[in-house]
Structure formats: structure tokens, C-alpha cells
């Protein structure tokens with residue numbers, strides 16, 4: 528499993544950014560705001576669930592260590608049934624540095640390649656909803672979080688059929 532220094536730094540700085548009340552935890556409020564940046568209005572139950580899935584010590588909030596732990600578990604075994612809702616949110620936000628609620632197709636491809644330890648080739652791109660990506664510049668075409676989630680599902684299926 529690879530965990531690149533650059534990713535670790537990005538995670539650390541995103542964690543600091545999301546931790547609005549600076550208590551070194553991501554709690555429901557922090558998560559609510561993160562989701563709003565993605566254009567998602569989640570119910571309190573949904574937010575609690577997303578946290579609960581990876582809240583190892585059960586205190587209802589996420590420490591940096593708990594987040595890194597789930598990241599490493601998913602990276603080690605990307606096709607397992609480990610929860611990925613939180614990671615999808617965080618990895619998207621890591622690249623949405625201007626807080627626009629979108630990332631570029633190129634960034635999405637990078638996330639998918641890292642998640643599934645598989646290079647997403649130009650030939651794969653036609654499987655994705657982003658048909659225009661193969662014809663326009665992937666560095667300039669931007670996608671929403673919902674679109675990103677759809678593509679992560681497709682990338683996972685592609686990986687499964689090749690595994």
C-alpha cells in the first residue's frame with residue numbers, strides 16, 4: 528500500500544481546514560459544512576452515519592488518526608467492504624482547493640488511480656459519464672461531487688472485472 532508524503536500533507540492541511548472549532552476533531556458540524564461545500568445538504572442522521580462508520584473509539588467525532596486508519600485500510604484493500612463515504616468526501620475536498628464544489632477530470636482520474644491501484648487509461652475513459660473528457664482537456668473540464676461518486680463506482684467495477 529502506498530501513502531505518498533504529498534497525500535499525507537494534503538490530508539493534514541484539509542483536516543485543519545475542516546476543523547472549524549479547532550478542537551482537533553472532525554465532528555458533525557465540521558462535516559456538515561464540508562458537505563455544504565460540495566453542494567450537499569445532508570440530514571443529521573446521514574452525517575452521524577458517515578462519522579459512525581469510521582469512529583473507532585465511538586466518541587462521535589473523528590480524530591486525525593481515525594481518518595488515516597480508514598484511509599490505509601481502503602488503500603490496502605480497495606475492493607473490500609470498508610466504508611468509503613468519508614474518504615470520497617475528503618479526497619474530493621483535498622483537490623477542491625478553491626472551494627468551488629468541483630474538481631477537474633484530471634484530478635478525479637488521479638484519485639481513482641490511487642484508490643484502485645490501477646492506472647486509468649485513456650481507453651478507460653469512455654466507460655465514464657464524462658464522455659467529453661476524452662475529447663476536451665481533462666485538466667480543464669470540471670465535475671461535481673455527484674458526478675465524481677458515479678465515476679468512483681464505475682472505476683470500482685472496472686477494477687473488479689480486471690482483478
Ligand SMILES: [Ca+2]
Nearest residue numbers: 546550552554
Ligand atoms: Ca472540530
Ligand SMILES: [Ca+2]
Nearest residue numbers: 582586588589
Ligand atoms: Ca472518534
